[in-house]
Structures are given as structure tokens and as C-alpha cells.
Amino acid sequence: MRGGLPFALSSEVPLLVAYPICVGANALVAPLVYLFLSSLHKLLERWEPYRRLFDHIVERSRRKVHAKVEKYGYAGLILFVAIPLPITGAYTGTLGAWILGMDRRKTILAVFVGVIIAGIIVSIVFTLGLRAFYFFIK
Secondary structure (H helix, E strand, O other): OOOHHHHHHHOOOOHHHHHHHHHHHHHOHHHHHHHHHHHHHHHHOOOHHHHHHHHHHHHHHHHHHHHHHHHHHHHHHHHHHHOOOOOOOHHHHHHHHHHOOOOHHHHHHHHHHHHHHHHHHHHHHHHHHHHHHHHHHO
């Protein structure tokens, strides 16, 4: 969405058309990532080296962020997805929630809300940036 929405808007696609399409497409990431990770994980879990490595990584990750997840929970996930910066977003947020064992439905809802907020932020930044650009070239 961080690339698609500015591209659509710069291609003169109206915001009321581009925004729901980009947000909807990005929001689909959460259920698809959960489906993919669950399927792939079940397949790879049979392989002992993967299982040991996965258990080690997950336990280490859970220990490091357990306090923050307990404190911020799904609101923290929303904020993480909503901030349009590199390494944040729907993919990473969903992956992190899956690794931490967060509830699938609540995660999908939190990612959806975060994507909506990110879409608003990207739209505002793009629009303000475009106006500033036009201001300076006139």
C-alpha cells in the first residue's frame, strides 16, 4: 500500500477509488500470511532441525518481547502496522503476532485497523507532499 497508493494517486486515480482498493488488498495480507505460515509450519514441523530452530527462535523472541506484548497487546500491533516505515506493516505485524501466538482473529482485526490508519497517513503525506511540490515549482 505504501507504494501502490501513491502510485495510484499520482496516476490520477481518485482517492475514493484508490484508497479502498489499496487498503483492502493490504488487509488481505493478514489472513493469507496466517494461512501460509500455519500450513508451512505444519509441513516443516516434521523435520527435526526446523523444529529445534523454530522452538529456539520463538522462545527467545517471546522472552524478549513478552512484557511489551502484555503491556501493549493488540493496540501495540495496530500502532506497529499503522506506522508507514520500513520493516513495519501488515506482513511483519502478522508474522510477529503468529510467532508470539497471538489470537488469529484479533490479530487480523488489529492488522486491518492498522492498515486503515496507515492508508490515511500515506494519503495525507502524499497529498501534502504533492501540494508542497506544486507550490515550489510555481
